[in-house]
């Protein structure tokens with residue numbers, strides 16, 4: 001039931017602190033990850049894994065893209081990511097001792113399921129499904145399973161399924177990184193950060209009213225550009241997908257460094273540019289990309305944490321987010337982008353929970 005909320009999507013956005021807490025529950029013990037949370041055989045198996053392949057569609061694919069940064073940066077394992085509809089129709093070279101991971105809210109997405117079935121014939125060491133539906137085909141057909149505990153997601157636009165997938169992928173990164181690049185101290189630090197997440201998300205949700213006001217600047221626009229760098233690039237992709245899916249505004253995401261290789265030509269007053277700018281190693285680079293936009297008369301909307309030295313000047317609007325560790329940034333910065341898409345759609349009067357032409361679960365090709 002929607003209860004006090006106008007749409008399921010809004011309700012599901014606000015359920016994220018609980019959904020994240022539920023997904024972490026039982027998987028952590030003190031400042032350790034419970035090794036058995038991927039199944040009893042998982043620990044021994046993960047010790048043998050030398051590479052990871054992740055396959056998914058849509059929003060789940062964006063979560064996979066974030067995980068690539070994490071698995072390579074923290075666990076030190078090579079990780080490749082591909083959309084299922086591409087993966088299933090090409091010949092590929094399967095790395096030695098590779099883990100094949102599928103990500104899916106429904107566990108019934110036709111392309112993802114077909115990719116899994118194909119992978120099972122191709123010499124992977126094992127298959128793992130990260131999924132929100134325990135009795136789904138994907139779960140039944142995979143060797144290992146980690147369920148996200150997002151609860152039922154009704155809105156076609158995926159929100160809490162995405163953030164809980166990110167949490168599950170952090171658990172996977174931990175499980176794979178143990179005995180490799182993650183020692184006990186690092187594990188304790190990462191677990192501590194995970195435990196702090198529900199409250200952090202709660203804090204970001206308080207931006208709701210401010211973002212509802214911001215949405216007014218987008219309603220009459222035809223296009224929007226989203227920029228991010230590093231693991232915020234897939235977050236920019238997710239922000240763009242949410243906006244186009246429910247508000248029908250054409251939105252495109254670019255890694256900010258690509259701007260001058262083409263998209264800069266599109267910039268004028270009619271094209272708002274949304275940037276996700278946490279205070280990380282890439283900030284200075286991103287800031288010079290933003291300057292390129294501002295100098296061409298583009299309207300910038302920058303989501304940045306409090307530490308980021310950025311002034312509101314002509315054409316630059318800054319929306320401040322609570323400070324977090326780099327590790328949690330992708331989760332934290334997703335929330336305002338979901339809210340932005342939601343409020344723009346409400347102002348445009350679209351059918352937020354049932355956007356035109358789309359189905360919740362894409363069970364046919």
Ligand code: M6R
Nearest residue numbers: 058059060104105106109157158
């Ligand atoms: O159930 P799945 O996670 O496999 O679904 C994949 C996509 O169809 C889904 O994420 C879609 O992109 C959402 N409507 C995005 O909000």
